[in-house]
Amino acid sequence: MATLEEIARLAKVSRSTVSRVINNKPRVSANTRERVWSIIHQTDFHPNVAARTLASRRSHIIGLVMIQPYNVVTSEPFSAELVQHIAATCEETGYHLMLSLVSTSKPNTYGQIVRGGYLDGLIVYYACTDDSFVSRLQREKVPFVLIGHSPQADGIFTADMDNSTGAEAMARHLAGLGYTRIATVTGPAFAMSSRDRLEGFLKGLQACGLECPDRYIQEGDFTEGSAFLAMQHLLSQDPQPEAVFVANDTMAVGAIRAARMAHLRVPEDIAITGFDDTPMAQISEPPLTTVHQSSELLGRKAVEMLIGQLEPDRREGVVKQNVVLPVDLVVRESCGARLRLASREVKRSVKEVNQTERNPFTYCSRTR
Amino acid sequence: MATLEEIARLAKVSRSTVSRVINNKPRVSANTRERVWSIIHQTDFHPNVAARTLASRRSHIIGLVMIQPYNVVTSEPFSAELVQHIAATCEETGYHLMLSLVSTSKPNTYGQIVRGGYLDGLIVYYACTDDSFVSRLQREKVPFVLIGHSPQADGIFTADMDNSTGAEAMARHLAGLGYTRIATVTGPAFAMSSRDRLEGFLKGLQACGLECPDRYIQEGDFTEGSAFLAMQHLLSQDPQPEAVFVANDTMAVGAIRAARMAHLRVPEDIAITGFDDTPMAQISEPPLTTVHQSSELLGRKAVEMLIGQLEPDRREGVVKQNVVLPVDLVVRESCGARLRLASREVKRSVKEVNQTERNPFTYCSRTR
DNA sequence: GTATCTTGCGGGAGCGCTCCCACACGCTGT
DNA sequence: ACAGCGTGTGGGAGCGCTCCCGCAAGATAC
Known part of the structure; x- marks a missing residue:
C-alpha cells in the first residue's frame, strides 16, 4: 500500500x-x-489512519458505549434505530463509529475503551441511574455526550427525549377522554427513562385532579412478559382500572394479551396505551395510542453535540449543554372515549395546562 | 497520559x-x-493504540460493513440481534468493532473503510446478490467473512443460515398437515436469503408431489406493509390458497392482517407461517409457526472465522470456508391440521425426505 | 537601494510503540 | 582453558504521518 x-x-x-x-x-x-x-x-x-492518529492525536473515531445488559440493542427497537442513526450521522460527518458494549458485570473495560487514546470522544447510552462510568469520564476530561440524563448533570452534555412531558401528555389525554381510574405499568426502576415517564404521568394526572394509588403502579422491565404479569396484577385490583398507561410499546402488547386472557376488550372494557411508537404500535391489535419519539433526531443531536466539543470551529450556532427533544402523542385505537364524559373541571384543566406547555407536543392521529 | x-x-x-x-x-x-x-x-x-497499530500493523479492530438501505438494523430484529452478538463476541476475544454503514448510493466508502489500513479484517453483512464490494475485497486480499453467501463463493469465507433447508422443512410440514394449495410471499429478489427460501420451499413442495403455480408466488420486501398487499393479491386468486409460507415474521404479521380484513380466520380458514422466529412470532395472534435461526450462533461463527484468518495459531481445529448453520422449525398455532388428511404418499414422502436430511432440523413445539 | 512581508515549498523532529540486533552473563562441554 | 549456547536486557531504527521551522523568490514599502 x-x-x-x-x-x-x-x-x-x-x-x-x-x-x-x-x-x-x-x-x-x-x-x-x-x-x-x-x-x-x-x-x-x-x-494510513494509525500514523495520522499518532501524529495528530485525532482519530476521527468516536465510541458508542452501551451498557449491557440494559441496552441490549435488540431488546427494544428504539435502541436499534438509534444505533443506526448515530452510525449514519457519523459517516456523514467524516467520523467512524466504534461500538462498545460495556458489561455491568465486568466494569474494567473502561481502560480498554478510553485510555488507549484513540477515541476522540464518546457517546454514552446509559439507561442506568448509577453513573460511576460517567463520573470517571468527567473526571478524566474525556469529551462525551450522555444520551439520557444524569442526576448531577452540571457541566456534562446530555441529549434526551422528553419522557416526562410525553407521559404527562398521555395522562392528560386519558383524563380528557373521561377515564378516572388510570393505572400504569412502569419500566425498571434503575432506568432514568422509567422514572421520568412515571413522574410525568403522575404530574399529568395531578394536573387533572386525579390520583394514582400505589396499587395502580406496577413495575415491569420493558419486556413483553413482564408486562403480562404486571397487567394481571392490575386486573386483580378492585376496582379494576379503566385505563393503563404502559411505559413502552413492547410491554403494551403484553398488557393487551393479559387483558384478552381476562376476557376484556380493548378499548371497550379497558384502554391501554404505550410509549415509543415502534412499528409494533401500528401492527398491534388494536393499534396503540402511544408517544412517538424520534430516534433519528436523538441520534443526530448526540453526534452533533459531540462534534461540537471536538471541533469548536465546526460548531453551528450556540450549543446547549442539555438538550431535551420533543415527543408527539399519537392517537390510535387502543383507547376510546369513555361513555361517561369527563367532568368540566378536568376538561378545563387539560386544556389549560396544555397551553402553558414548555415543550409543546402535537396531537396527531396517525392511523394506518 | x-x-x-x-x-x-x-x-x-x-x-x-x-x-x-x-x-x-x-x-x-x-x-x-x-x-x-x-x-x-x-x-x-x-x-497507545495508534502507536501500537502503526508499529505492529495490527489494530485489533474489525469492521462490520452493512449495506444500506437493505440491512437497516432496525428493519428486522434479526439484524439488530446479529450486530449485538458480533459486538459481544469481539469484546470477548479482545477485538473492537467498527460499525460501517455502506450506502449503495455512494459506493466510494470502500477506500475510506478499507484502504486506511487500520482494520484487521471485515465482516460483511451483505444481503444483496450484487457483489462488487466483495469481489474488490477478494482482489485486494483483505481478510473478510461474508455473512450470507455469494454466487462465486470459491476461496471466500462465508457463514450463513440454512435458509433453503428451513423453507424446505416448512413446505414439508405444511404438506404433511394436509394442505395442498400452498402459496408464498417471498422477500425481495435482490436478497440471497429470499432466493434461498423460495428455492427450498419449492423443493420441499416438489418432494411431496405438490406444485406451486406462479400466481401463488408474490414478492414482498420484508416489510409488514408489502406483505399486506402481497397477501391481498394471493387472496384474490381462484382457488384461494389454503396455506401461505411468508418469508419472514414481520411480513407474516402483515399477511395475517390482510387475511383478517378478508374475514378469514387463521388458521381455520387459512394457514400462515413465518421465518426468523423473532419475538413478534410469539406475541402475534395467533402465534406463528416459523423457522428459528440463531443470530448468536451466526454472529459468533462469523467472528470466529475471521479471527481464524487473522491469527492462524489461535484457530481451534479445522476451519471450514463455508459454514451453513442449522435452523429449527418451530410449530405454533398459525397453521393447524387440515380436515382432509394428507394422502398416504405425501406422508411417506415427508417422512422419507426428512430422514435423509443433511442438516437435520428439529421439530419443537415452542408455545408460550 | 535596502528592509519587510507574503507565498510556496522542503526537511527534520517527533508521535509511542514494535521488532531486530547487540551484548553481558552464567552455564555446559571439550 | 576457551568455545558454544541459552537467557535476560538495552538500544536503535523505523512504522507513516503532522507540524514546526527554515528558506528561496517575488511583491510591496520606504
Missing part, C-alpha cells in the same frame, strides 16, 4: 506538500494542488 | 522490556515481569 512519501515522489513534491493538499491546508499553489490530487486519485491512495 | 518510556523509567527497565511484558513475550524474568506489571497497574497505563 502506498505512502505519502511515494505520492510525493510521483508528484515531484515533498511529503509536506502532499500532506497539506490532503488536509486542505493553505499555502499550496493551485497548480501543485491539482497535480497531487490527480496522483492520489490515480493510485487510490488513502493515508 | 503515560507512555511506555515512563513506565520503563519507573520500573527501572528499558522500553523493550515493558513492551515484552505487556505483550506477554518470553525472555523476561519473573521478577522483572512482576515489577513492571505492578507499575502498570498503579498508573493505570494503557498503551
Whole structure:
C-alpha cells in the first residue's frame, strides 16, 4: 500500500506538500494542488489512519458505549434505530463509529475503551441511574455526550427525549377522554427513562385532579412478559382500572394479551396505551395510542453535540449543554372515549395546562 | 497520559522490556515481569493504540460493513440481534468493532473503510446478490467473512443460515398437515436469503408431489406493509390458497392482517407461517409457526472465522470456508391440521425426505 | 537601494510503540 | 582453558504521518 512519501515522489513534491493538499491546508499553489490530487486519485491512495492518529492525536473515531445488559440493542427497537442513526450521522460527518458494549458485570473495560487514546470522544447510552462510568469520564476530561440524563448533570452534555412531558401528555389525554381510574405499568426502576415517564404521568394526572394509588403502579422491565404479569396484577385490583398507561410499546402488547386472557376488550372494557411508537404500535391489535419519539433526531443531536466539543470551529450556532427533544402523542385505537364524559373541571384543566406547555407536543392521529 | 518510556523509567527497565511484558513475550524474568506489571497497574497505563497499530500493523479492530438501505438494523430484529452478538463476541476475544454503514448510493466508502489500513479484517453483512464490494475485497486480499453467501463463493469465507433447508422443512410440514394449495410471499429478489427460501420451499413442495403455480408466488420486501398487499393479491386468486409460507415474521404479521380484513380466520380458514422466529412470532395472534435461526450462533461463527484468518495459531481445529448453520422449525398455532388428511404418499414422502436430511432440523413445539 | 512581508515549498523532529540486533552473563562441554 | 549456547536486557531504527521551522523568490514599502 502506498505512502505519502511515494505520492510525493510521483508528484515531484515533498511529503509536506502532499500532506497539506490532503488536509486542505493553505499555502499550496493551485497548480501543485491539482497535480497531487490527480496522483492520489490515480493510485487510490488513502493515508494510513494509525500514523495520522499518532501524529495528530485525532482519530476521527468516536465510541458508542452501551451498557449491557440494559441496552441490549435488540431488546427494544428504539435502541436499534438509534444505533443506526448515530452510525449514519457519523459517516456523514467524516467520523467512524466504534461500538462498545460495556458489561455491568465486568466494569474494567473502561481502560480498554478510553485510555488507549484513540477515541476522540464518546457517546454514552446509559439507561442506568448509577453513573460511576460517567463520573470517571468527567473526571478524566474525556469529551462525551450522555444520551439520557444524569442526576448531577452540571457541566456534562446530555441529549434526551422528553419522557416526562410525553407521559404527562398521555395522562392528560386519558383524563380528557373521561377515564378516572388510570393505572400504569412502569419500566425498571434503575432506568432514568422509567422514572421520568412515571413522574410525568403522575404530574399529568395531578394536573387533572386525579390520583394514582400505589396499587395502580406496577413495575415491569420493558419486556413483553413482564408486562403480562404486571397487567394481571392490575386486573386483580378492585376496582379494576379503566385505563393503563404502559411505559413502552413492547410491554403494551403484553398488557393487551393479559387483558384478552381476562376476557376484556380493548378499548371497550379497558384502554391501554404505550410509549415509543415502534412499528409494533401500528401492527398491534388494536393499534396503540402511544408517544412517538424520534430516534433519528436523538441520534443526530448526540453526534452533533459531540462534534461540537471536538471541533469548536465546526460548531453551528450556540450549543446547549442539555438538550431535551420533543415527543408527539399519537392517537390510535387502543383507547376510546369513555361513555361517561369527563367532568368540566378536568376538561378545563387539560386544556389549560396544555397551553402553558414548555415543550409543546402535537396531537396527531396517525392511523394506518 | 503515560507512555511506555515512563513506565520503563519507573520500573527501572528499558522500553523493550515493558513492551515484552505487556505483550506477554518470553525472555523476561519473573521478577522483572512482576515489577513492571505492578507499575502498570498503579498508573493505570494503557498503551497507545495508534502507536501500537502503526508499529505492529495490527489494530485489533474489525469492521462490520452493512449495506444500506437493505440491512437497516432496525428493519428486522434479526439484524439488530446479529450486530449485538458480533459486538459481544469481539469484546470477548479482545477485538473492537467498527460499525460501517455502506450506502449503495455512494459506493466510494470502500477506500475510506478499507484502504486506511487500520482494520484487521471485515465482516460483511451483505444481503444483496450484487457483489462488487466483495469481489474488490477478494482482489485486494483483505481478510473478510461474508455473512450470507455469494454466487462465486470459491476461496471466500462465508457463514450463513440454512435458509433453503428451513423453507424446505416448512413446505414439508405444511404438506404433511394436509394442505395442498400452498402459496408464498417471498422477500425481495435482490436478497440471497429470499432466493434461498423460495428455492427450498419449492423443493420441499416438489418432494411431496405438490406444485406451486406462479400466481401463488408474490414478492414482498420484508416489510409488514408489502406483505399486506402481497397477501391481498394471493387472496384474490381462484382457488384461494389454503396455506401461505411468508418469508419472514414481520411480513407474516402483515399477511395475517390482510387475511383478517378478508374475514378469514387463521388458521381455520387459512394457514400462515413465518421465518426468523423473532419475538413478534410469539406475541402475534395467533402465534406463528416459523423457522428459528440463531443470530448468536451466526454472529459468533462469523467472528470466529475471521479471527481464524487473522491469527492462524489461535484457530481451534479445522476451519471450514463455508459454514451453513442449522435452523429449527418451530410449530405454533398459525397453521393447524387440515380436515382432509394428507394422502398416504405425501406422508411417506415427508417422512422419507426428512430422514435423509443433511442438516437435520428439529421439530419443537415452542408455545408460550 | 535596502528592509519587510507574503507565498510556496522542503526537511527534520517527533508521535509511542514494535521488532531486530547487540551484548553481558552464567552455564555446559571439550 | 576457551568455545558454544541459552537467557535476560538495552538500544536503535523505523512504522507513516503532522507540524514546526527554515528558506528561496517575488511583491510591496520606504
